[in-house]
Amino acid sequence: MTKSTANFLFPFFCLALCLIFPTACSEGVARGLSLSLDAALPALFPALVLSGILVRQIGKGGEKCFLIPFVLGLFCGFPIGAASVAGLVRDGRLSKKDGERLLFFCNNASPAFLISYCGKTVLGDTKKGLFLFLLQSVLSAFFLFFWFGKRMLRREKKKEKKEAHAPDFWKSLPDALRESTNSFLYIMSCVIFFSFFTELMRHLFSLTHFSFAMLGLFSELCGGVSHLRYFAPSLAFPLCALGCGWGGCSVHLQTAGLLENASLSVKSHLAGKITFSLLMFLMTLFFQKLL
Numbered sequence: 001m002t003k004s005t006a007n008f009l010f011p012f013f014c015l016a017l018c019l020i021f022p023t024a025c026s027e028g029v030a031r032g033l034s035l036s037l038d039a040a041l042p043a044l045f046p047a048l049v050l051s052g053i054l055v056r057q058i059g060k061g062g063e064k065c066f067l068i069p070f071v072l073g074l075f076c077g078f079p080i081g082a083a084s085v086a087g088l089v090r091d092g093r094l095s096k097k098d099g100e101r102l103l104f105f106c107n108n109a110s111p112a113f114l115i116s117y118c119g120k121t122v123l124g125d126t127k128k129g130l131f132l133f134l135l136q137s138v139l140s141a142f143f144l145f146f147w148f149g150k151r152m153l154r155r156e157k158k159k160e161k162k163e164a165h166a167p168d169f170w171k172s173l174p175d176a177l178r179e180s181t182n183s184f185l186y187i188m189s190c191v192i193f194f195s196f197f198t199e200l201m202r203h204l205f206s207l208t209h210f211s212f213a214m215l216g217l218f219s220e221l222c223g224g225v226s227h228l229r230y231f232a233p234s235l236a237f238p239l240c241a242l243g244c245g246w247g248g249c250s251v252h253l254q255t256a257g258l259l260e261n262a263s264l265s266v267k268s269h270l271a272g273k274i275t276f277s278l279l280m281f282l283m284t285l286f287f288q289k290l291l
Contacts, residue, residue, distance in 0.1 A: 014197070014200070017200045018200070021203045021204070024202070024203040025199070027199055028200060029192055032191050032192030032193070033192060035191055035223070040188065043112065043113075044080075045180060045184050047072075047077065048083065048176075048179075049180045051072050051076060051083060051084050051087075052083075052177075052180055055068065055091070055093075064152065065088060066088075066094060066098055068088070069082075069084040069102050070140065073107050074106075074136075077108070077110025077112070077113055078107060078247060078254065079254045079255045079258055081103075081106035082107040082254075082255040082258050082269065083183060083258050084106075085099045085107075086258050086259050087262075090262040101148075101268065103266075103268045104143060104268050104269070104272035105139065105143035107269060108140060108276075109132075109136065109244045109247070111133045113222075117222075118132060118225055118240050121229075122226065122236070123228070123236060123240060127291055128291055131284075131291060132241055132244055132284070135241070135283055136244070139276055139280070143272075186258075190254045191250055193250075194248070194249060195223060197219065198212070198215055209230050209231075210231070213228055213230075214239075217243035217246065217248065218246070218248065219248055221243055221244070221246075221247060225243055234288065237284055237288050237291075238281050238284045241283075241284035242278075242280065245273065245276035245278070245281065246274070246276070252266065252269065252270060252273070
């Protein structure tokens with residue numbers, strides 16, 4: 001089967017499954033809506049707005065503006081890091097090459113998700129969630145210094161009088177609100193689609209808890225992590241690290257949509273998520289006996 005034929009048949013396949021499993025379809029959409037409104041909206045929308053304002057306020061030409069996506073990516077969660085990279089590249093404050101390097105390591109799970117949800121709620125141990133956050137931070141800092149270390153240590157040159165100024169705050173706010181609303185609606189649609197799709201797959205193949213959890217970790221992170229609570233701690237912890245490092249196809253689709261207007265490739269982001277998932281899984285396996 002050719003790629004074009006598969007792309008053509010996939011929507012019909014999903015439509016047929018909706019007719020065969022209407023309950024699963026409605027449950028998946030309902031779960032995606034609940035996840036979007038109850039979890040993603042309170043945590044994500046303010047971060048989207050504030051990061052949008054911050055990116056607009058930093059002024060043109062800052063040599064160390066690459067630190068903004070790094071910090072936002074560590075503390076605000078998916079896909080704020082990628083959104084800030086796209087904004088900086090689109091506005092000419094960051095080169096395309098630097099933007100794609102940043103995408104390798106700056107789009108990460110938030111500390112609240114890792115510590116509170118993964119650690120306390122799912123794994124039953126806040127220390128494990130804190131370990132995941134620290135491990136993710138160390139890996140991100142390593143790649144930051146690998147690519148941008150020389151520029152971080154170099155003093156910024158004093159600019160001449162002719163320097164572009166950041167837009168007024170009251171102009172940045174409505175622009176950030178408008179862009180954040182469009183971005184969140186797209187993010188919400190990705191979450192709902194993958195929640196709906198994983199629920200259909202569970203009914204179609206009668207998946208076990210383990211298979212469904214792995215499918216969730218691969219496609220929609222939050223749903224996959226929630227099923228790890230049924231596993232033994234020695235297995236749930238490294239699998240949680242694997243899923244959080246990967247991020248899920250829902251996050252990758254969200255990221256691809258945000259990067260489109262900045263003409264950035266999602267390949268660097270995918271390479272980074274594969275690298276993070278493998279490193280976090282292996283290092284969690286190694287260190288889990290110490291926690």
